[in-house]
Amino acid sequence: MSSSTVSDCIALSTCPQTSLPGTIPGSGRSIALGLGLCAVSFGSIPALGQDADDDLDNRGVFFRLGGTLRAGVKAQIRDSAPPATFGSGSYSDGYVKTDKGGSANTTWNWGFNNQNQLSQDRLTLSKTENAPRVGNLSDLSDSPLFGGELMGGLEMARTRLWKRDVRFGFELGYGYSTFSLRETSTASSAATYTTAVFDTTGILPPSTPSYSGTFDGPGPVINLTPIQSSSVTAVGNATLSASLDTELHTLKIGPWMEVPLTKHFVAGVSLGLASIYATADLEFSDAITYAGGAIPAMPTSATRVSRSDWRPGAYLQLRLAYEFNRHFGVFVGTDFQYNRDMVFGGAGREATLQFEATYGATLGASFRF
Numbered sequence: 001m002s003s004s005t006v007s008d009c010i011a012l013s014t015c016p017q018t019s020l021p022g023t024i025p026g027s028g029r030s031i032a033l034g035l036g037l038c039a040v041s042f043g044s045i046p047a048l049g050q051d052a053d054d055d056l057d058n059r060g061v062f063f064r065l066g067g068t069l070r071a072g073v074k075a076q077i078r079d080s081a082p083p084a085t086f087g088s089g090s091y092s093d094g095y096v097k098t099d100k101g102g103s104a105n106t107t108w109n110w111g112f113n114n115q116n117q118l119s120q121d122r123l124t125l126s127k128t129e130n131a132p133r134v135g136n137l138s139d140l141s142d143s144p145l146f147g148g149e150l151m152g153g154l155e156m157a158r159t160r161l162w163k164r165d166v167r168f169g170f171e172l173g174y175g176y177s178t179f180s181l182r183e184t185s186t187a188s189s190a191a192t193y194t195t196a197v198f199d200t201t202g203i204l205p206p207s208t209p210s211y212s213g214t215f216d217g218p219g220p221v222i223n224l225t226p227i228q229s230s231s232v233t234a235v236g237n238a239t240l241s242a243s244l245d246t247e248l249h250t251l252k253i254g255p256w257m258e259v260p261l262t263k264h265f266v267a268g269v270s271l272g273l274a275s276i277y278a279t280a281d282l283e284f285s286d287a288i289t290y291a292g293g294a295i296p297a298m299p300t301s302a303t304r305v306s307r308s309d310w311r312p313g314a315y316l317q318l319r320l321a322y323e324f325n326r327h328f329g330v331f332v333g334t335d336f337q338y339n340r341d342m343v344f345g346g347a348g349r350e351a352t353l354q355f356e357a358t359y360g361a362t363l364g365a366s367f368r369f
Contacts, residue, residue, distance in 0.1 A: 066364020147177025313339030
């Protein structure tokens with residue numbers, strides 16, 4: 001209410017010369033009417049001020065910061081090594097096979113892996129057939145995944161729909177979470193261990209750590225038939241111990257829409273692209289032991305393989321927010337995300353990180369400027 005209006009009200013209520021339609025100049029009724037108008041005018045000031053304070057016009061830049069809970073990320077660890085098979089004359093640590101000459105008795109097509117196999121004019125070769133090996137580990141999961149997310153954006157348009165001021169804009173964000181698992185599995189089978197001893201009398205064995213003769217030759221010649229051979233069968237037990245540690249960095253970008261439900265409650269939806277940058281380390285070890293000690297235990301093999309790569313995809317998020325004022329609010333949301341799987345491996349094992357259908361929940365606060 002302006003100062004001139006206040007003055008006019010005072011003058012209207014106090015000056016006896018003031019005349020209003022339907023009143024008698026100088027009468028008490030004109031004074032009462034003037035005071036009533038002033039009271040109405042003054043009473044309107046707090047109401048106008050209250051409307052301004054409660055105006056939740058959220059145009060401008062916003063940020064959403066929240067903690068995330070994610071489920072649906074899974075992994076598989078597969079056995080990618082071909083089954084161990086031994087043809088005629090093949091062994092785990094060497095071979096004695098026919099050569100180009102086609103002799104049925106002697107050959108230069110032979111070899112060994114270690115000098116320790118040569119002793120006193122003897123070459124010892126061995127092989128284990130049907131050795132136990134752990135196969136595939138499927139649907140491994142470490143749910144839920146905990147992390148955080150920061151989204152920023154801008155309101156770009158506002159229109160009147162469904163008798164409400166519907167808001168439209170654009171957002172960009174970053175999220176972080178981790179995925180880890182530990183798994184141990186066993187397998188058993190009846191394995192057969194065979195040793196064969198070949199005579200090397202009269203030849204000068206190669207002095208190299210290992211030796212590989214060829215089909216075409218030439219080279220030192222030994223007999224095709226071993227001078228001694230034996231086999232033993234025992235139950236073997238294989239143990240696979242595997243661990244997978246992954247860091248997931250997610251970038252999101254896309255449009256959003258918000259619809260006020262009440263003065264303070266707002267429903268929102270976001271839809272866009274979501275790319276995951278996954279850094280994964282797979283460590284695994286295989287150990288094999290045999291009952292009774294009849295077959296030598298295989299030494300434990302430990303391997304580590306890593307990969308870092310982008311996995312493109314998309315996301316859809318639904319939110320419900322409570323806005324205390326134009327600058328601050330809280331929200332809860334749920335989302336669905338789809339990304340391509342990531343496959344990597346080595347040394348006979350292959351890991352697959354499955355991101356094709358993951359679900360998340362977010363709880364946090366929003367800030368607008």
